[in-house]
Amino acid sequence: MHFAVCFAVLSWMLVNQGSAQLLDENCAEVSRLSTDLRFRRPWMALVLMPNKTCSGSLIHKYFVITSASCVFNQERTIVRLGQWSIKQKHSISYSIDEYQVQSSYIHRFYDKSNFGHDIALLELQNEVLYKAHIRPICLWLDKSDIDTQKFKRFQTFRWGIDEKFILPAAKTRKMKHIRKVNCENAFNFYPQSSHICAGLENKRNCVETGSPLFNKIRYHKKTSYNLFGIQSYGESGTCLYTDVTKYMDWIMGIILNVDVIVSNGKNTYA
Known part of the structure; x- marks a missing residue:
């Protein structure tokens, strides 16, 4: 599968040479002209199900990323x-x-006991029509170019979802990259290499499944936000994220339809 993904990605990059490093060249730039919240985080998605609501991020005209x-x-x-x-x-x-979500792809090694490989892609039935306030977040394709560990600070955007309550307006929060031992102390299990630990100031609530962790990147003289993580779990001010940069082959495999898909009842594993 890895060879098939690499070949497909290489072919895609040759066809899209102008935007070879980004999953979608139309991803949102950092807006400095408008103070309207609608334009600040145009990738934010609400994932609505009959008995729960989560956060998600638009990454492609047919795909939203969230947690498994x-x-x-x-x-x-x-x-x-x-x-x-x-x-x-x-x-x-x-x-x-x-x-409407056509298919939900859950990582085949997802482990709900320790939030390992806690990542999912939602394939939409119809193509998203991009607008000023609806646009995907950037995803850098070459994982060797970006070292998540070098970033000391991130940002997150949160609806404030707490079971049955959603804040009147979503808010941006600053996050500090913290040592994984802090997560171990908070959660009673040691995070995996594919996890990012981050902390909120003032011990604010840190429970919002699927919310994005992002930071600025510079590309072709434009400043954009790149997605680094999606939240899996949290206790008080300590947050556990899945490091999206570790799953670029998996993401591209599904989007380019070259991955092996295994269906099992309600879940589709990839």
């Missing part, structure tokens, strides 16, 4: 894009678009 723990054993999933507030207060109306 969000969609494990779930059905009838809907993704909502373009929403930043439950109560719309602005006079200018921007569309809130909903997409």
Whole structure:
């Protein structure tokens, strides 16, 4: 499978030479012109299921990324894009678009006991129409170019989902990259190499499955946000994320349809 993915990625890069390092060349740049929250984090998604709600991030015109723990054993999933507030207060109306999820791909080695390989891709039934307030977050394809461990600080964007409650508006939070021993002390298990540990200031609530961990990158004289992690778990101010950079082959394999898919009841494993 790894050879097939590499060959497919190489072919894709040759066809898309201008944007060879990015999954989607139309990913959102850092907006300095608008103070409207709608344009600040246009990749944010609400993942809606009959009995729960999670966060997700748009990464491609047909795919949203979230945690496996969000969609494990779930059905009838809907993704909502373009929403930043439950109560719309602005006079200018921007569309809130909903997409049915055609397939949910859960990593085949997902382990819910320790949040290992806690990553999932949601394939949408219809192509997302990009707009100023609906645009994917950037994903850097060459994992050898980006070392997550070198970043001391990140950002996250959170709805404030707490079982049955969602904040009136999503908020940006600054995160500090912390040692994995801090996560071990907080969670009573040692994180894997594919995990990122990060801390919120003032011990704020750190439970929002699927919320993104990101930072700025510079590409072709443009500044964009790159996705580094998706949240798996949290205790008080200590957060556990799946390091997305460790799964680029897996992500590209599914998007380019060269991975081996195994279906088992409600779940599709890849």
